[in-house]
Amino acid sequence: DVKVTQSSRYLVKRTGEKVFLECVQDMDHENMFWYRQDPGLGLRLIYFSYDVKMKEKGDIPEGYSVSREKKERFSLILESASTNQTSMYLCASRTHTKDQGNTEAFFGQGTRLTVV
Amino acid sequence: AQSVTQPDIHITVSEGASLELRCNYSYGATPYLFWYVQSPGQGLQLLLKYFSGDTLVQGIKGFEAEFKRSQSSFNLRKPSVHWSDAAEYFCAVAPGYSSASKIIFGSGTRLSIRP
Numbered sequence: 001d002v003k004v005t006q007s008s009r010y011l012v013k014r015t016g017e018k019v020f021l022e023c024v025q026d027m028d029h030e031n032m033f034w035y036r037q038d039p040g041l042g043l044r045l046i047y048f049s050y051d052v053k054m055k056e057k058g059d060i061p062e063g064y065s066v067s068r069e070k071k072e073r074f075s076l077i078l079e080s081a082s083t084n085q086t087s088m089y090l091c092a093s094r095t096h097t098k099d100q101g102n103t104e105a106f107f108g109q110g111t112r113l114t115v116v
Numbered sequence: 117a118q119s120v121t122q123p124d125i126h127i128t129v130s131e132g133a134s135l136e137l138r139c140n141y142s143y144g145a146t147p148y149l150f151w152y153v154q155s156p157g158q159g160l161q162l163l164l165k166y167f168s169g170d171t172l173v174q175g176i177k178g179f180e181a182e183f184k185r186s187q188s189s190f191n192l193r194k195p196s197v198h199w200s201d202a203a204e205y206f207c208a209v210a211p212g213y214s215s216a217s218k219i220i221f222g223s224g225t226r227l228s229i230r231p
Contacts, residue, residue: 042224043206045218107160110159
């Protein structure tokens with residue numbers, strides 16, 4: 001089974017702190033994604049990466065950055081946490097096959113971040 | 117730009133009744149389409165997906181969905197719901213064969229089951 005692991009289920013951070021959210025997948029997937037989930041807004045894409053050291057902005061990248069130094073690991077960084085970044089953060093990974101193109105995304109359990 | 121619309125924010129159905137959750141997408145070509153379910157406190161689980169071929173696709177837990185190109189829709193159905201189906205349901209769309217494509221999700225539909 002594909003496993004996507006997020007380092008923390010719950011985090012509480014102070015305003016202005018630099019926050020790192022870590023995600024690791026064990027299936028050699030090329031694509032990895034960071035979403036935030038808020039009630040009534042669904043999942044909004046923050047950043048995604050299609051290869052090591054490659055990244056593209058999603059729909060809401062402001063206030064975030066990402067790092068992908070190794071294929072299996074994709075980190076989301078909040079440079080200076082603010083209260084409006086309190087949310088559920090979901091990491092996902094996906095492969096791209098020659099025959100089927102893109103497959104579905106596999107998700108981690110999520111990190112609920114509270115910024116106080 | 118691609119987008120997904122789930123017009124129903126919250127639906128309540130009686131246990132044993134049939135269910136249909138609506139999903140409309142906007143994309144230039146035939147996209148890849150997905151339905152996910154999220155139970156409280158859980159991550160997202162894939163229910164079913166459509167890439168090509170038969171427009172009626174079967175998924176897990178007795179769910180099915182029908183792709184209708186003319187209506188840009190991919191509605192999710194279940195003939196008889198169970199109390200355990202109470203959850204949030206997300207429709208998602210992705211372009212096809214680009215290896216660097218993103219998946220876009222709808223805003224979700226929360227399903228409640230009336231005993």
